[in-house]
Amino acid sequence: MEKTKPFQAASMVQGQPVIVYGASVFGELAYYALAELGITPDYFCDRARTGTYFGVEIIHPEKLDQLSGANIIIASCDYFDEIRVQLMGQGCHNLFDMRSLLSMELPKDRMTERAKAMYAYAQVYDDVAEHQGMLNFHRLQFVVTERCSLRCRDCMHLMQYYKKPQDIDLDASCRQFDHLLSLVDNVSELRVLGGEPFMNKDVYQVLDHYAASSKIETITVYTNGTIVPNERNLKSLQNKKIIVNISDYRHNQERIRNVIAKFEECHVKYFLRQYDSWQDCGDISERGYTKEQKEQLFMNCFERGCYTFYKGQLHRCPRSVHAMNLGAMPDVKDDYVDFSDETLSDDVLTKQLHKLRAKTWIEACNYCSGPDIWSQSVTPAIQAKQPLAYVNQYKN
Structure with missing residues (x-):
């Protein structure tokens, strides 16, 4: 073509x-x-x-x-x-x-x-332009922890709902992600995040492993700038393939200055982005949308190309990942590819990857107001005093 x-x-x-x-x-x-x-x-x-x-x-x-x-x-x-x-x-x-x-x-x-x-x-x-026409992922998120140092009321990744957040089993996740990598041509940007990724003191395992992969072009670690990484993680961050993206929500600037000072000292590449607003996705209650409404929401969503790998599963949306894990929405197996299921052959997994990429909506759209970049902006990082309540009706 x-x-x-x-x-x-x-x-x-x-x-x-x-x-x-x-x-x-x-x-x-x-x-x-x-x-x-x-x-x-x-x-x-x-x-x-x-x-x-x-x-x-x-x-x-x-x-x-x-x-x-x-x-x-x-x-x-x-x-x-x-x-x-x-x-x-x-x-x-x-x-x-x-x-x-x-x-x-x-x-x-x-x-x-x-x-x-x-x-x-x-x-x-x-x-992305270089690998056009191939099975290439522009951005692929690798979740290393559910824990976060903030509890942002409007976090679209739903960290504000976790009462007992956990670190991810990195050995198992890397093994399953390696299987995914074996089936694709290229990953332009691997995003390592949480929660707050530096809450997991062993995140260096992911950084070292995938910085050595010829299929991954660049690695970005997304942090809220509240934690200075430990020495072992700092060593891994010095890899020329890795850059740290620091989110500046205005109220965490003193801690950000401490993080930046350490990065400067250790020659870690970083990018500081200031946020004036976020997109309001609303709570995780069921909306009752029609298929046409879900398609329209998905079409306008700036995250619909944001594939997220979590506990061996590849989802189209970070909200979908955590809504299912929390039990706030049903486990819709058609909306992700499960690399933790060792009974699935490579042919089946490859077909499921193509099917996932071809989707025009996912069920998680029914539990979202839609992160449209042109509307619904809210003040970023408003803090909740305790985990937010939600209805857990799909998970024992």
Whole structure:
């Protein structure tokens, strides 16, 4: 199947419009990069947005049937292949990726915080474009603990509901994740997280093991910056393949300064991201959505490409993982691939992986208000005094 090529002004088809497919964070980066080249896109294209973006009209993908000769830049990382296949099905063949645009020096002082974060991880987009058409995961989360040093009321990963959180059995999880790796072509970014990952003093086992994997391009450890890692974990964090993403919720800045000072001393790569808002997913009660409502929620969800590996299971959504584990929703086996089931053959597991990737909704959507990046924002990291109550009706 035809692949995209890195965008170059000289490669454009003259007389045809320039369209940036993706009116979100990568669309923002594409806009700034094109501006550096003296180019203003004629349109943005997006399935979930209307109106304008940076003053440029946003069109729906259906309109591309009439613009099949346009120069189209795919400004999405999570859904790169999905968009590429869709565009080719509509007869669009002048398809470009952003690899060359992301290598440019862009004006960080004008970027949103999300755009700065994605610009810092430009190599992940590069890797996705390089492996297009393959069984590649853009971002894959590896949960190492349910424990957290904070109890954020609106945590979409549902840590606020755990009364007795536990560390994950890393030996078993690594063995099962190795099985997953044996069946895929590539993982662009492995995200190691919890909870708070440094609550698990042995997280170095995961870092060391997967930093040595040729199938994993980069590893990001996501922390709230409240814990200075122990010396053994700090040693592992010095690997050039690893970067630590520190979430700054404004109220934990003193502890963050201590963490950063240690990282500077030990030459650990890190990225500090400040959060002004979160998306409100609501509680984990059943909503009673129709299939069409769940599909719409899933389509607009910025986490629908966020595969999460937890206790041997690969889920499409971090909320799904923990809602099932807590018993707040039923155990829907069709919504994950279970690598802890040693009776399943590689052929069966591979078919299940493709089926999981092709899903247009999951049952967890019925227990969520939808983390749409354009709405439902709440103040980040509001602390609950005790674990939140929920109805445990599906787990003994």
